[in-house]
Each structure stands twice: as structure tokens, then as C-alpha cells.
Amino acid sequence: MSSMADTPSVKLALPSMGRLRGLGMGALGIAVLLGLWWLGGWAVANDPDMFAFADFAPAPTLSALWDILRSGEVFAMSGPSLYRVGAGLLIAAALGVPVGIAIGRIDWLRELTNVPFQFLRMISPLSWMPIAVMVYETWDGAIVFLIGVAAIWPILFSTAAGVRRIDPSWLKVARNLGANPIHMLFVVILPAIAVDVLTGIRLALGVAWVVLVPAEYLGVTSGLGYAINDARDTLDYARLAAVVVVIGAIGFALDYACAALIKRFNWVRDSAH
Amino acid sequence: MISQAAYATASAKPASAGIRQAVSRGAHLAVMGLGHAYRKSDGMVLDDINFEVRPGEVLALLGRSGCGKSTLLHMLAGLTLPSRGEVVINGNTVTEPSPKWVMMFQAPSLYPWMTVAQNAALGLRFTRRGHEIAKRVPEVLELVDLASFADRNAQELSGGQQQRVALARSLATNPEMLLLDEPFSALDAFTRRSLQRDVRAIARNLGLTLVIVTHDVSEAVRMADRVLVLDANPGRIAEDTEVALDEMQREGGCDRFNAEHVRLMDLYTRVAHGDPADASDDNEQY
Numbered sequence: 197m198s199s200m201a202d203t204p205s206v207k208l209a210l211p212s213m214g215r216l217r218g219l220g221m222g223a224l225g226i227a228v229l230l231g232l233w234w235l236g237g238w239a240v241a242n243d244p245d246m247f248a249f250a251d252f253a254p255a256p257t258l259s260a261l262w263d264i265l266r267s268g269e270v271f272a273m274s275g276p277s278l279y280r281v282g283a284g285l286l287i288a289a290a291l292g293v294p295v296g297i298a299i300g301r302i303d304w305l306r307e308l309t310n311v312p313f314q315f316l317r318m319i320s321p322l323s324w325m326p327i328a329v330m331v332y333e334t335w336d337g338a339i340v341f342l343i344g345v346a347a348i349w350p351i352l353f354s355t356a357a358g359v360r361r362i363d364p365s366w367l368k369v370a371r372n373l374g375a376n377p378i379h380m381l382f383v384v385i386l387p388a389i390a391v392d393v394l395t396g397i398r399l400a401l402g403v404a405w406v407v408l409v410p411a412e413y414l415g416v417t418s419g420l421g422y423a424i425n426d427a428r429d430t431l432d433y434a435r436l437a438a439v440v441v442v443i444g445a446i447g448f449a450l451d452y453a454c455a456a457l458i459k460r461f462n463w464v465r466d467s468a469h
Numbered sequence: 470m471i472s473q474a475a476y477a478t479a480s481a482k483p484a485s486a487g488i489r490q491a492v493s494r495g496a497h498l499a500v501m502g503l504g505h506a507y508r509k510s511d512g513m514v515l516d517d518i519n520f521e522v523r524p525g526e527v528l529a530l531l532g533r534s535g536c537g538k539s540t541l542l543h544m545l546a547g548l549t550l551p552s553r554g555e556v557v558i559n560g561n562t563v564t565e566p567s568p569k570w571v572m573m574f575q576a577p578s579l580y581p582w583m584t585v586a587q588n589a590a591l592g593l594r595f596t597r598r599g600h601e602i603a604k605r606v607p608e609v610l611e612l613v614d615l616a617s618f619a620d621r622n623a624q625e626l627s628g629g630q631q632q633r634v635a636l637a638r639s640l641a642t643n644p645e646m647l648l649l650d651e652p653f654s655a656l657d658a659f660t661r662r663s664l665q666r667d668v669r670a671i672a673r674n675l676g677l678t679l680v681i682v683t684h685d686v687s688e689a690v691r692m693a694d695r696v697l698v699l700d701a702n703p704g705r706i707a708e709d710t711e712v713a714l715d716e717m718q719r720e721g722g723c724d725r726f727n728a729e730h731v732r733l734m735d736l737y738t739r740v741a742h743g744d745p746a747d748a749s750d751d752n753e754q755y
Binding site for chain 1: 546548566567568571572574576578580581582583591592594595596622624638642
């Protein structure tokens, strides 16, 4: 069986080069952003109408950032925010993944839910705010609800799309080999759609992180949104800008973690025939 | 068209079957009065199908595209239920799929997130025989010449190797019958030949009953002990013939092989409404 001796072709990729280039470009991009920020700060400082806002410039901001990092305030601010986003995402995934699987598998259910779901999806999550505040006793509950409402749609639709892309022969093979519905779900369907679910969670995280800050403007006395509002009220613009940097940095880190997870669970290989 | 009376006693085993069953663990298959329409309003795609397969026999269902041969195979596997008649395996009517008779498809349909060994272990995992995996999976991979590929990702393999993994996956649960739905038609000629030879050899060594659906006359001649030629619209059995070749002759290149090929091609062509050019479209030169 000499034909079986053939081995998959060796990939001649240069990951180190690509990685180095990626890092270099990333650093350059950040440098350009800092430069623009500095220019903006310089312009504001030299404008007699606006010089009161000069603390938004990089130097005061980074100094304030160092202060909140050193004092540990940054953890006190971001902890509650991360908890709210985490809880909201968890609820969104716990509902979105099973419902997504169901509408991906059952045609009539997809047809039935398509219009109402698309309708609900297009409603800004923040427009639920007054209702959420009335329904939930705590501000935390209302914020988690708003994040859940924002996060469920990307997860649900991405899951459903993944289920619809499952090769029907994978299911036929499983059925033929004696798989029961539990096997079907855990051995075939969930591994097959893992990347779609995680992609949905990544999109949901982006939306949730955006919704979080305005949601925290109301009522609560903790979290990053509250910290921004508080800094504005006390005219501490350097601190306000520092919190903005923290929001960006945490958002970036969370997204990066999601991307890494997706890479980890992605079973599509470049060398696939 | 052969006489229907010849199949009237399809459920009764021929005298030789009992003897072969004693040495073979292959399944005994009987198809009785089977007919099928996809919907009640539609015409029959299969009608009045009666045949029997002895344990350990290799049967080819030869027919043109659209004659319902693949549908028939799905019914033998229990993946589709016939509108009329029944499929009986070892005396029991088939109502659902079972790991005792496993179907192989044109696409290997391996799970791309699993290794070769994990794919081969699926049947054992599904049937709560996980404790056998450590012993059985290396055995079946050895059987299909892929022992050294156990830990490779399924996607890293060539088409022929993937089909071998699918074969190992099918064999892992010790089935009594394999049902092959044109499993080699997507492979190059050389790989296809080696798989045809190996699958026949493995089935014979293990005493498995083998049913192959094909539109390729040379595949039928190479692999089958017996060939049923199917007519289309509705699908019926038009010819039932033995392939009288020994294992050496099946390799081809000899007069006996050529003669059998010509004979079968002739039958096939006649069944396909007497137009030789029309029917031979489906077949490549042997």
C-alpha cells in the first residue's frame, strides 16, 4: 500500500516573522494614537475657550492612571463592572446557546421566531432601562438584565448559524453508530459549533462592554461607568480620561482572550485537503 | 427481467446458507416485498424488491443514478423505513439503525476536531463499550494499515486514508454487515483499487456480509460474489448474477476478468434500455 505512505505536505510558515511584524505594527499603531492624543491635548491647552479641559491630555491622564493603579482603585472600579458583564453574558449564553441550537435544528421554530427575534434584536438594549429598573429591585439586577438583553442575540444567531452549517452526514454517521440524543449533542453538535458559539460570545462581549458604561451611569455607586460619571461631577478630568483608558484596556484584553479561545477550539486546519 | 417466482421464497434460506453461517459471523439479510415512495402522491422509486444475502456474501447493487439503489441501502441500514415490505436481518425486521450493520458513505464524514483514533472509537463510545477502546481501536487501525496515524488529526489525511479511517470506525463495533454507498467513487483510480481489494479481503477474513451500491461495473466485478442489476423508474431487480472469479482473477488483466466485465457490462447496458453509449457514460474503462 505505497499510496498510503504519503504524508501531508509540510507547511513552511514563518510564524516568528509574522508575529514580530504584528507586534511591531501594533506598537506603531498605539504610538500614532498617543501622538494624536498628545496633539489634541496640546491644541486644547492652547485654546483659551477650552484650556480647562487640558487634563484630558496624555501626561495628566497617565499620571492619574498610575495613581489609580497604585492605590488599587482600579480593581475596586472594574471588579463590579466585570461581575455585571460576566453575569449578563453567562445568562445570555445559558439562554442563547440552547435556543440557538433549537432554532438551528428545527425549521418551523426558526421560521416562527425569525421575525420576532429580528425585531427584538434591533431594539437598543438601553431602551429597556426604565422597565428593567421597575422590574428589578436592585440596580445590579437591572444592569445584568440590560447586558443579558444586549448579549443574547449575537450568541443565539451565531449558534443557530453554526448548527445549520453542521454537515448532515456527521449526524447520519452518529445515528448509524448508535448515538443517542445526548451523544449527538455533546459528541457531535457542541464540538462542531464550538467556534460559532465562541464567536457569538466574542461579539456579545463587545456589545455588552459598550452597554455596560451607560448602564452604570444610573443608580449604582460602583463600576467603571459610575467612576466616569463621578470624575465628571468632581471635574477631575485626568481621572476621567484614566478610567476611559482602563475601559479600553480591559475591553481589549477580554476580546483578545476570546480570540485566543476561538483559536484554541477552531478545528479547521490549514492543511485540510 | 428474471422471474419473480425465483424470489418468492426469499425468506427461506438456501441449503448452503446454514453451513456458511456456522463459520461466518456475517448477518443474514432478506428483503421481502419492499417498495418505496418518497411521498404518497409520488410514484414508486422502488417496487417489488425481493432478495436474500447469505452470511459472509459480498453483494453489489448495480444501477444507474436515480434507480433508488442508495435509498434501498439506507433501508437496509434502518436509516430510512420502506413504505411497503420489510428488511429482515438475522430473522428480525429492521426498524432502526444499529451498530451491528454499519453504512459507509461516499464522503468519509470523519469528525474534523478529532484524531484518527478518536474517530475510530466513536461506535464503541456510543454503545457504552468505552472499556474496549484501548484494545479495539489499535486493532482496527492496524487492519486498515493506519496504525501509525492514530494520533493525527483526521483532516491531515488524504481522501483514501480518511476512507480507511471510516472503514476502521465501521469495523470497531464488530458489525455483522457493512453497507457501502459508493464509498470509493471520490477517490483516484489507484487508491480506489487498493481499497476495493482491502475491503473485500477484510470482509471475507472477518466473515462479514457486505452490500455495495455502485454504478461502476468494474467495481462490481472486482468486489462482489453476486450482482443485482437494478432497473429504474421504479427501481426493480432486473438481473441477479454470480461473479465467478477467484481472488487472483479479481485483480484484473486476465481473460476471465475481462469476460466477466464484458458480460456484466452487457447486462447493465441492456437493463439501461438497450442504449450502450448511454449506459457506459457512468463507467470508466477498466
